[in-house]
Amino acid sequence: MIFFEGFAPLLTWEAVRFLGNGFWLTLRMAVAVILLSLVLGVLLGVARHSGHWIWSRLATLYIETIRNLPMLLVMLFVRLRTGKIFVSFGFAAPVFWATVAGMTAFVCSVTAEIVRGGLNSVDKGQWDAALSQGLSRTQTMWHIVLPQALRRMIPPLTSQLVTVVKDTSYAWVLGLEEMTGAAVIFFTKYQNPLQTFFAVACVYFSVNYLISLFARRLEKRLAARTY
Amino acid sequence: MHFAGWLEVVKAFDSVFLTGFLVTLQISVLSLALALIAGLVSGVASVAPWRAPRTLTRLYVEFFQNTPLLLQLFFIFYGLPYLGVKIDPFWATVLSLAIYTGAYVSEVVRAGIGSVSRGQFEAGYAQGFTYLGLMRHVILPQMLQVILPPLTNQCINLVKNSAVAMIVGAGDLFYQIDNWQAQNFLTNHAYITAAFLYLLLTLPLALLATRMERRLVVRLQGGSAP
DSSP states (O other), X not given: OXXXXXXXXXXXXXXXXXXXXXXXXXXXXXXXXXXXHHHHHHHHHHHHHHTOTTHHHHHHHHHHHXXXXXXXXXXXXXXXXXXXXXXXTTOSSHHHHHHHHHHHHHHHHHHHHHHHHHHHHSOHHHHHHHHHTTOOHHHIIIIIIHHHHHHHHHHHHHHHHHHHHHHGGGGGGGTOOOHHHHHHHHHHHHTOHXXXXXXXXXXXXXXXXXXXXXXXXXXXXXXXXXX | OOHHHHHHHHHHIIIIIIHHHHHHHHHHHHHHHHHHHHHHHHHHHTTOSSHHHHHHHHXXXXXXXXXXXXXXXXXXXXXXXXXXXXXXXXXXXXXXHHHHHHHHHHHHHHHHHHHSOHHHHXXXXXXXOOHHHHIIIIIHHHHHHHHHHHHHXXXXXXXXXXXXXXXXXXXXXXXXXXXXXXXHOOHHHHHHHHHHHHHHHHHHHHHHHHHHHHHHHHHHTTOOOO
């Protein structure tokens, strides 16, 4: 069958190395984006939750605007605007970091909402108890409420990680040869788009399925604990 | 950001921004309709009393939710011509968006069916309904209120995801403005105007979803809607 012959180029060492490089870039990007956007998301989420007259409003404005835009639009805009900055600061991989910055700008607005959901789920009594013990509002947030909220955020955060792994494919538009981009280059050489894209889809699927399985397990384990 | 740039935006509004906006709207509406059909069929099949449709829908949902939309679009756009099917960028985008979003709609429908009490199924079967008749006349009408907020969220995601059309050159809003700013370097103007146009579609839907959710919570808790 001609269809199965198309898989032959994928079984070579060259293919494994080339697509493997793309996979490695995809993973690095996903991890960088989720970690950075977690930090920014916590800051934004706490700011929105705080009800402070200016920080809360600014955070809400940012979150609601960026979250409702196409990620690709935000990514490309940040990439176009910050590319030069990363070059002038002497980054070794300016395109990589500009892309990560673009994705983070979008993803942190989503993680901020996850953080806010987590903060809202913490019982109000925790605030009263901590404040009555003489802790300040800031101390209560960082030492009492946020640690409890973080634990409840783990399931939605892992599903966000799945989304981020998928969305790294957009980096191909910005000129990074991550896995989808590598697949496009690979299939143009061997003229086997169906087989190449199917194989790459299986890799994405495996990674994301593992993450989802891990998330489900974690969810069960955390649900068992009541504190 | 100079003022003259905004004059350029106004001058090109018809030929660039509005044209693209309408294409984005077309892509969104067409793929939403297809996604709703695919999701409804798949969602109803995913809780069917037979094993085959359940397994098939599970595979569909898991595979399409866990792989990138862009990859699915490339599969259709670059792959189908090798099978002798010619497809233009517009329909490739509509098709891939419909299949991708359909997988999410399917899960929404499945959760909606799960929200209807077991007794309704038993009562329906006792009255002699077939599986499909029961779904159509008893279960689906009852779950509509529960699934509308998550469906609206999927609709927002679809509009946002429609920006992938620019990658294959389907002439949507993003494609138009990116070409435009590449010619005259009015990057800020182009992107900010495009952002406003996208928000024009997504923000009302987001507000609607939040409102419906709030009303639903009130009703489920036994109070009356304000």
